[in-house]
Structures are given as structure tokens and as C-alpha cells.
Amino acid sequence: MIGSPEINKLIRKILSPTLKDNGFDKVNTRNNWGWKDHCIWVLDITAVGKYFSDVTGWSPMSVYVELGIYYCFVPPKDGELKIGTKAELLPKPHQCQLQKQLYCSLDQSNYTYHFDNPAEQKRNDIWWIEPDGANIEKVINNIKQSFLSDGLVWLMKYTDLVTAFKEIESEHDSFNKFYKARYFAEHLNDNFKFEEYSHLLEKEQKRIEGLFS
Structure with missing residues (x-):
């Protein structure tokens, strides 16, 4: 079975340069941040894990991608924020005041058609990663495409405080x-x-x- 190091290697090769070129300052493979004047951009890539896999049928290394914008003038409610080595704030997506998921545009029906739960068959907020890693490059490229076509637009839109306030x-x-x-x-x-x-x-x-x- 494929492991995280192999997946992370392709994330760093395919996705990380795109994040660096589009506003992210701290690119740590699966955890990424970009600091703006009044807010912090966040992008996390998370494996669904064994328990989720056992319950739903998705392969355990399959991933979902979360975005968030943390507005620095809003005091945190849910515990302390992680602080980096340079005293920078490192919020997680669930700590952000606005949050968004990225979506897969690949046809994954050949993996999901046999699921017992129809909702799991149709969901597109998870990227299936084959146990042997055969489709990793295709998955990471699709995540990159989703970020550029949807995620980056969302981040730029809600970096504007008036627009973000209206959304809230x-x-x-x-x-x-x-x-x-x-x-x-x-x-x-x-x-x-x-x-x-x-x-x-x-x-x-x-x-x-x-x-x-």
C-alpha cells in the first residue's frame, strides 16, 4: 500500500509551486498558509483515514482539501491558535471565520459504484487514491486545477473585508x-x-x- 511520503513527494512537486506562486508564504506540503494585511489564507490536505475507510469504503489514503480565511481582528473562540517559530499565527481551517472545501472533477464512479450508501457514491469532496498509488499524479493535478479555478478565486474574493462581511x-x-x-x-x-x-x-x-x- 502507498504511504504518505510518496503522496507528499508529488504534492511538493505538482501543487506546492502553484501555491507559492499564488499567495501562500508557508508551504508545508499538506498544511499551507498565506499572510495578508488583515487575514490569513489556509489550505489543508487531509487523508480520510482507516476508520472513515472502514465505515464508508473510501480508500484510507483518499484525501479532502479544506480552505479557510482567518481574519486577524476577530478573537479566536475555539481554543488557542498554533504559533509558528517566527511568532506567526497558524490557524487550522476549522478555526477560520470563512471556510470552503475544494471538489474533485474526476470521474470516480469506477471506485464508488459499489458503495452501499448512495450519498457516498455521489460525493465529490474526496479524491480517491488507489492503494498502490497508481493515480496519485492525476489526483494531485486535479487538486491543483480545483485550487486555481475555484479555490484561489474564493480566497481573493473574501480577502475583501466588505465582501466577507456581507457573506457573514x-x-x-x-x-x-x-x-x-x-x-x-x-x-x-x-x-x-x-x-x-x-x-x-x-x-x-x-x-x-x-x-x-
Whole structure:
């Protein structure tokens, strides 16, 4: 069975140079970051692993790719952020205020047609990697294509703070939305929305506390 070192070698050969050429400053094979004036770009490549493989039928070395934008003026809620050797912030995608997955455009039906779960047959947010690694180059090239055609466009779009704020405001009402929106409004000097979201955040906090009292 193919191992991570063989996959990582092709990631570094095919994908890493593209990330370096398009805004990523710290390219660590499967974990990558780019620092902008007010935000951090994140791209992670993760293997689905043995447990997921046993449950669903996907090969354990199959991967999914997550993107995120971390806005530095929004204090972290979910634990401490990892700090690099140069005191730089290294958020994970799930810690980012905006998140996105990349999607596979390869025909993978020859791998998935026999799955018991129809949803697993149709999903395109995972790239199947054959146990012997025969299709690794094709997979990494498709990830690169997905990044250039979809991921990079998304990162550039939501690096604009006004656009990102509008996206956050379009989310379903929740503590998480109000929390992010409050700090965006403060950073953008929108006093009216800052007061609005501060009030909504306080109200939602009290509602949640009431559920456990």
C-alpha cells in the first residue's frame, strides 16, 4: 500500500509551486498558509483515514482539501491558535471565520459504484487514491486545477473585508454569526451594525445560558 511520503513527494512537486506562486508564504506540503494585511489564507490536505475507510469504503489514503480565511481582528473562540517559530499565527481551517472545501472533477464512479450508501457514491469532496498509488499524479493535478479555478478565486474574493462581511451577514442567525459580525463591524467602523450585532450577541448568549440553567 502507498504511504504518505510518496503522496507528499508529488504534492511538493505538482501543487506546492502553484501555491507559492499564488499567495501562500508557508508551504508545508499538506498544511499551507498565506499572510495578508488583515487575514490569513489556509489550505489543508487531509487523508480520510482507516476508520472513515472502514465505515464508508473510501480508500484510507483518499484525501479532502479544506480552505479557510482567518481574519486577524476577530478573537479566536475555539481554543488557542498554533504559533509558528517566527511568532506567526497558524490557524487550522476549522478555526477560520470563512471556510470552503475544494471538489474533485474526476470521474470516480469506477471506485464508488459499489458503495452501499448512495450519498457516498455521489460525493465529490474526496479524491480517491488507489492503494498502490497508481493515480496519485492525476489526483494531485486535479487538486491543483480545483485550487486555481475555484479555490484561489474564493480566497481573493473574501480577502475583501466588505465582501466577507456581507457573506457573514448572509449566514443563518446564530451565536457564531453574531460574534463574527460584531468584530467585522467594529473593524470597518460601522457603528450602527456594531451596536446591532453586540445586542444580538448578548441576547443569544443569554438564550443559550438559559437552556442550561
